Amino acid sequence: MLCNHTAALSFFCFYKAKWLGSGTAVTGDAVSCQHSHGQGRGNQTPGLPPHLLPAVWFIVFIHPVQPFLPQIIFYEDRNFQGRAHECSSDCADLHSLFNRCNSIRVESGCFMVYERPNYMGNQFYLRRGEYSDNQRTIGINDCVRSCRMIPQHGGSYRVRLYERFDMSGQMHELVDDCPNVQDHLSMSDFNSCNVMDGHWLLYDQPNYKGRTHYLRPGEYRRYSDWGGVSPRVGSLRRITDFN
Known part of the structure; x- marks a missing residue:
């Protein structure tokens, strides 16, 4: 909710500065409203115009910014039929959730x-998309045991x-x-590696x-x-297609 309060405060300060000449300062990641208080009633800074209040309330309380959440859905049968099981994190043993998996839908993110x-x-490797028949689209049978x-x-x-x-x-x-x-390194046999970044x-x-192998940051001795x-290492590519 903090990011939404910051957005609302930025919105507030921008319109105060633009329309009301309040001496608003917006600096870096922090947003501060510095009001000039003069002598006498005529120099006081008025509050936020009433017609802008609904927008501020919407930003802060009604429309929170949702974090990115990867999601994969396993289906027991082809074409996304049968019982479905959702997952949003690592799972070392999927057998406890289902006995077979014949289609997969990746709603967001990337998974192995x-x-x-x-x-x-x-x-x-699976990125966002629909895999209606595991054997045909991925090359895996109905035994998906971890992700x-x-x-x-x-x-x-x-x-x-x-x-x-x-x-x-x-x-x-x-x-x-x-x-x-x-072709690039004049050799292709490597017995260890270190993923730095x-x-x-x-x-x-x-x-x-x-054969595909997922390399996370760390040492592979x-x-x-x-x-x-x-x-044998034939090719390497970065995983960049997050969505």
Whole structure:
């Protein structure tokens, strides 16, 4: 509610300054109204005009600013039929909620879904959209056992790839999408990595194809830590399509 009070106060101060000449000051993130009180009744600053009060009340009390809330909905049957189960955060074991999942709708945000509990097995990246048939549109059967919500990120992106285990050997750093690691870095086998900034998708084939692996900020001391079955890295891209 604090942001709405700030918006209302900004609204109040703007019209006081524009229409009433009140000496209003608006500085940085803080909004302050500094009124000039002269001698005598004629120099006093009047209050907010009555016809503006409904707008201020609407901003403060009726139309709160809602935070961004990612949401994914799992359906037991194809074409969004059957029982539905909503999720807005990480869930290590979806089996307790449903036995099968044949269609998915992502209302907002981005998610990774996994074939096994505890974020294991094949991974699939889902952004906002409708997936009416998991087998046809995603390539996953009806066994969706865990999911991760991918947090929004608005800063820089940086990942370091290492030739050997435990972040040792030759190192290469990427700050942008790389559709072909072999062509760009003259090597494609990396046994560890360190995600310094942002969230990434790693693919075992060039041009963002093949097995997909979600990389969160942190250290991956061996390729099995990101779910890989080999050290082969074909391409990498930043996750930027939050909505």
